[in-house]
Amino acid sequence: MRYRTAFAAIVIAWATPFLAACATAPRPMAGMNMSDMRIPVAVQPVAAPTRQAYTGHHVFLIELRSVPRPIPFERYFMLQLAVFDGRRPGQALPDAHLTIAVGMRHGLKQGFVHGMESTPRIVAKRGVFTVTGMYFHMMGPWILKVDVHGDGRKGTAYFTLPCCGP
Numbered sequence: 001m002r003y004r005t006a007f008a009a010i011v012i013a014w015a016t017p018f019l020a021a022c023a024t025a026p027r028p029m030a031g032m033n034m035s036d037m038r039i040p041v042a043v044q045p046v047a048a049p050t051r052q053a054y055t056g057h058h059v060f061l062i063e064l065r066s067v068p069r070p071i072p073f074e075r076y077f078m079l080q081l082a083v084f085d086g087r088r089p090g091q092a093l094p095d096a097h098l099t100i101a102v103g104m105r106h107g108l109k110q111g112f113v114h115g116m117e118s119t120p121r122i123v124a125k126r127g128v129f130t131v132t133g134m135y136f137h138m139m140g141p142w143i144l145k146v147d148v149h150g151d152g153r154k155g156t157a158y159f160t161l162p163c164c165g166p
């Protein structure tokens with residue numbers, strides 16, 4: 001009995017820094033200038049990341065194959081994407097060409113108020129597009145914009161990546 005209590009106490013002691021990190025309220029950001037500080041910080045419940053999204057007119061289907069849960073705050077992480085024909089979702093398009101842009105909207109309908117402070121890179125291998133260099137320096141919803149070219153067609157899909165929580 002005594003042993004069990006001690007064990008529980010150790011687990012709680014171990015988990016506390018992680019729980020505290022998740023509960024941290026938005027705070028002033030390193031590396032931002034004073035004009036950025038006036039941007040209202042959206043405090044929204046943390047949702048799950050978008051797992052798949054179509055480009056316009058369902059031309060392509062993009063799948064978010066891999067994303068850390070939770071997405072870490074102020075740490076590098078990676079994503080994996082896969083591209084499919086939007087009208088034949090079983091048909092993978094390993095030769096598609098992807099470019100991405102990542103940023104926060106802070107209420108904007110289009111575009112970003114700011115991007116990341118890192119430069120992500122994409123490596124394509126056998127139909128899996130691995131994005132490294134992802135880094136979220138601010139709490140709130142981030143948008144991953146994926147531009148796809150392939151098969152003589154092009155399109156854009158959007159994913160919401162919430163930062164940062166369970």
Ligand SMILES: [Cu+2]
Binds near residue numbers: 114
């Ligand atoms: Cu922001």
